[in-house]
Amino acid sequence: MRQRWSGRFGAKERWLTAEPLRTGLGGARFTEKKPTAIEFTYAVVRSRIIEGVYPPGSKLHLETLKSSFGISGSTLREALTRLMADRLVITEGQKGFRVTPMSLSDLEDLTDARIKLETSALAESIKLGDDAWEDNLVTCFHRLARAQERLEVDPAIAFDAWEVRNKEFHEALAAASPSAWLARFRQVLFQSSERYRRLSGTRGPVPFEVHNEHEEIFKATMARDTDKAVSALAAHIRRSVNVIRAKALLPD
Amino acid sequence: MRQRWSGRFGAKERWLTAEPLRTGLGGARFTEKKPTAIEFTYAVVRSRIIEGVYPPGSKLHLETLKSSFGISGSTLREALTRLMADRLVITEGQKGFRVTPMSLSDLEDLTDARIKLETSALAESIKLGDDAWEDNLVTCFHRLARAQERLEVDPAIAFDAWEVRNKEFHEALAAASPSAWLARFRQVLFQSSERYRRLSGTRGPVPFEVHNEHEEIFKATMARDTDKAVSALAAHIRRSVNVIRAKALLPD
DNA sequence: TTTAGTAATAAAAACGATATTATTATTGTT
DNA sequence: AACAATAATAATATCGTTTTTATTACTAAA
Numbered sequence: 001m002r003q004r005w006s007g008r009f010g011a012k013e014r015w016l017t018a019e020p021l022r023t024g025l026g027g028a029r030f031t032e033k034k035p036t037a038i039e040f041t042y043a044v045v046r047s048r049i050i051e052g053v054y055p056p057g058s059k060l061h062l063e064t065l066k067s068s069f070g071i072s073g074s075t076l077r078e079a080l081t082r083l084m085a086d087r088l089v090i091t092e093g094q095k096g097f098r099v100t101p102m103s104l105s106d107l108e109d110l111t112d113a114r115i116k117l118e119t120s121a122l123a124e125s126i127k128l129g130d131d132a133w134e135d136n137l138v139t140c141f142h143r144l145a146r147a148q149e150r151l152e153v154d155p156a157i158a159f160d161a162w163e164v165r166n167k168e169f170h171e172a173l174a175a176a177s178p179s180a181w182l183a184r185f186r187q188v189l190f191q192s193s194e195r196y197r198r199l200s201g202t203r204g205p206v207p208f209e210v211h212n213e214h215e216e217i218f219k220a221t222m223a224r225d226t227d228k229a230v231s232a233l234a235a236h237i238r239r240s241v242n243v244i245r246a247k248a249l250l251p252d
Numbered sequence: 253m254r255q256r257w258s259g260r261f262g263a264k265e266r267w268l269t270a271e272p273l274r275t276g277l278g279g280a281r282f283t284e285k286k287p288t289a290i291e292f293t294y295a296v297v298r299s300r301i302i303e304g305v306y307p308p309g310s311k312l313h314l315e316t317l318k319s320s321f322g323i324s325g326s327t328l329r330e331a332l333t334r335l336m337a338d339r340l341v342i343t344e345g346q347k348g349f350r351v352t353p354m355s356l357s358d359l360e361d362l363t364d365a366r367i368k369l370e371t372s373a374l375a376e377s378i379k380l381g382d383d384a385w386e387d388n389l390v391t392c393f394h395r396l397a398r399a400q401e402r403l404e405v406d407p408a409i410a411f412d413a414w415e416v417r418n419k420e421f422h423e424a425l426a427a428a429s430p431s432a433w434l435a436r437f438r439q440v441l442f443q444s445s446e447r448y449r450r451l452s453g454t455r456g457p458v459p460f461e462v463h464n465e466h467e468e469i470f471k472a473t474m475a476r477d478t479d480k481a482v483s484a485l486a487a488h489i490r491r492s493v494n495v496i497r498a499k500a501l502l503p504d
Numbered sequence: 505t506t507t508a509g510t511a512a513t514a515a516a517a518a519c520g521a522t523a524t525t526a527t528t529a530t531t532g533t534t
Numbered sequence: 535a536a537c538a539a540t541a542a543t544a545a546t547a548t549c550g551t552t553t554t555t556a557t558t559a560c561t562a563a564a
Binding site for chain 1: 285287288291325329333334336339345358361362364368372432433434437
């Protein structure tokens with residue numbers, strides 16, 4: 001009998017992923033399904049691209065990845081094709097797959113686009129957000145603040161947790177915006193900008209300005225002061241570009 | 253010797269596509285490459301979804317499509333996966349592929365998103381556009397006007413040409429906006445909105461308001477009157493929703 | 505020494521077949 | 535008759551291999 005996928009992963013690869021593993025949760029309910037090999041590979045490769053394990057512009061060598069993941073060509077190709085939707089992978093006929101390159105000009109473009117969509121969503125949220133939205137925002141801000149504190153105690157361990165809280169906070173700001181299309185675009189942009197952020201910060205303690213900026217955005221939003229909240233958010237997003245430009249980490 | 257893809261298509265399927273066929277152009281230059289089977293299948297399925305040949309929400313039955321296109325499973329799956337990037341196809345683990353459903357609420361969301369991105373790009377174009385941008389816009393408007401006239405003479409034949417000119421005109425309006433990210437999002441939105449447009453118009457002569465609206469947008473843009481151009485464009489995009497809602501063609 | 509052409513190699517794209525999962529039909533039980 | 539459990543069927547996901555294309559290495563002519 002031939003070996004199949006289900007039996008082969010596990011110990012070898014599974015724990016490397018940044019995604020939740022969806023293993024049983026105390027037998028409470030079985031709503032979660034086992035991911036397909038494609039879904040699993042997609043998730044792992046995605047986080048490796050974001051973390052820079054597969055560097056920008058580098059070739060995604062099919063043979064190598066195939067044996068590394070222990071999967072077949074078509075499965076791998078489909079996982080990589082899905083990453084095209086996130087703009088993390090590009091392809092050209094008969095030339096295979098590459099990690100989407102990074103550049104200063106792309107970062108600037110990306111940042112402008114993010115500012116446009118995030119501020120617009122925030123303004124809408126302030127206008128439309130109900131109590132539940134507000135409650136969630138309070139929760140997310142509080143969690144982020146706590147993650148921030150822990151980061152100062154032990155940067156190495158707490159960094160990934162902070163990243164998650166940061167993402168949740170920014171999602172919470174926009175959450176009352178009703179557009180599913182724009183939410184999807186924001187998600188794509190956020191994911192891509194995460195690649196750039198990792199480039200600069202590299203898992204250290206987050207500079208103190210960041211917390212101040214978050215606090216300013218949070219307070220203005222709670223006070224329903226749209227102009228102030230929007231400009232604070234825009235400044236916050238824009239500042240990250242300057243950090244990276246200052247460090248001269250990128251071509252272009 | 254086994255039959256392969258290259259030999260099998262051609263007469264049977266190739267002419268059905270809406271994409272340029274990239275066959276030799278008089279031997280002048282050979283910059284154009286033959287598309288891969290995946291690229292070809294992707295293009296054909298995409299246009300069939302937009303045209304409604306594969307209806308919204310319907311299942312994309314792999315076996316049927318495989319034999320219809322004469323390609324293998326993995327090739328087909330990859331083509332369909334690429335369509336996920338365009339949000340024209342959705343998938344859920346172990347449940348196969350479906351055409352993305354359509355609904356009135358989605359149309360409204362889509363329309364709001366389009367208005368945001370298209371008007372923002374137009375405003376930027378008016379601010380930044382150079383002579384070349386202006387020239388191209390004049391050309392595109394003229395071609396659209398000509399297509400419009402021909403449409404009144406022979407709707408059946410001229411409709412597809414009009415669609416192309418319409419798309420080009422709208423692209424030309426936004427063309428001086430520098431953001432590649434937002435351009436990509438606009439393209440995705442335009443494509444999806446095309447599905448809805450086909451639903452209403454159905455290849456007849458385009459209502460006379462449409463030409464008036466185009467002319468108003470064009471004139472205001474050429475006069476660099478941002479406010480007027482933007483509001484005319486917004487009204488133009490929004491009107492299509494009302495047409496469809498009036499016809500009650502959709503669920504939700 | 506470069507350049508052009510050709511052979512050898514490596515890699516990607518595509519195929520056909522198998523294993524796995526979901527769905528439908530069937531049967532037996534209360 | 536309705537329900538649950540199971541068998542049969544259909545469809546999807548995955549595999550291993552072959553064909554096609556691109557890239558590199560090599561050779562010979564200018």
